[in-house]
Amino acid sequence: MNSAPVAWPRSLRTPPDDPDLLAGAAANPGGSLAVIDGDLVGGDPNGYVPVEAVHGCWIIGPDGQLTGEYAENPEHGTPTDDFARLTELDHFWTWLPEEPTVAFRTAIAELLTEQVPGAVLEWLKVTDEPKVVSAGRQIPGDDEKLVLVRTGVALPFGLSVRSPDGLRDILWGVFTWAASGLDDPGNRKDRVWFDLQTDIAVGGELLSQRVYEVEAG
Template sequence: MGPFGSQIRHKGIPDEPALLAAAAENPGGSVAEIDPTYLDDPNGYVPPEAIRGAWLVDSSGKLTGEYQENPRHGVPQDDFSRLTDPDHWLGWLGDDPATAVRKGIEESLRAQVADAVLEWVKILETPRFLTGGRRHPQDEQLMVVTRAALAAPFALSVRTTQYGRSILLGVFSWAAVNLSTPEVRKDRYWFDLGVGLEWAGEQLQQRIYEVDGPRS
């Protein structure tokens, strides 16, 4: 079985120096064929759908001539499964947390470039979640949630008139306070490029309290 779990077919060995060199560096593995239609930089993040298939490589680093097509090849799609899969309360994001986070990311992009269009976004790791609250006045075993936050690592594709398509990596953070009194609820987004979840998670510890300030 090859890397995509689909049928392998024989295509012959192409005479492409770059492909042969990549095979030599991956003995016993495979070399992906990238579809440039959906990318701005093939050396950057590559969404799974942008891989046409893979050439299989033998143990000596030579192409076998066998090729496995990627059944997922096509237009990249949103993937929020790592946001919604965890057993964590997301009620503060509404009935559709994925749509809410997507809208927040798009608003962050348009705050920088007004005509930005978010083509797709993928949450790459389980986000960091924070919640805070106070004891329920009638039942000390219950907690009233008053503030919540998340930091979600992403890869996304955005298109603008001036810059064309760009694929960006970073962490989107969102904090909300006064959740028990919706009429005075405050929310704030942070859109950090080129950072990791560890850094963003540490920042979230402070950011969840910054929302109370006048900049909110």
């Protein structure tokens, strides 16, 4: 069932009667209109809405008219971190300074505070399967083992950040972390990128280049 987002209505007892919303219903026959809790995502979620911010959905009939039926979202509430798609990956994470959920959350929070001092990362969700690229070198005399030389992860995300003045922004995109010289700790190099409004298809292509850009830089 397709779901088109609408703003939080004044009342949930009757279907919204705004012409634009009725037009949205007409464009989604057999679907629904998702009611977004603006208190959880602010005025402009920039294209990403966490499932917890959806209060529920108005059901649209096959004729493109609102049926009057409203389905509440049982997951509605304060959004929380979600790293499931990251922790499900079968990857060698020992190159990170901490376990992956902590390492990536800390790195992203630091990037946000560099851009806006005092900014607070409220929640972070991994929105799709991350892309991983790794390369190694053969151990002389052992055809079955490799030494990890470079690696990188492109992490698709949605997040909420609150600035010191209390304003909330919902951001989405791809966070990339690449490292080289992993076989020579004294010459190790790390670099991160923060590509907003970029999907994992593009982020994955960029990752393949960036694992080598780190070494070149």
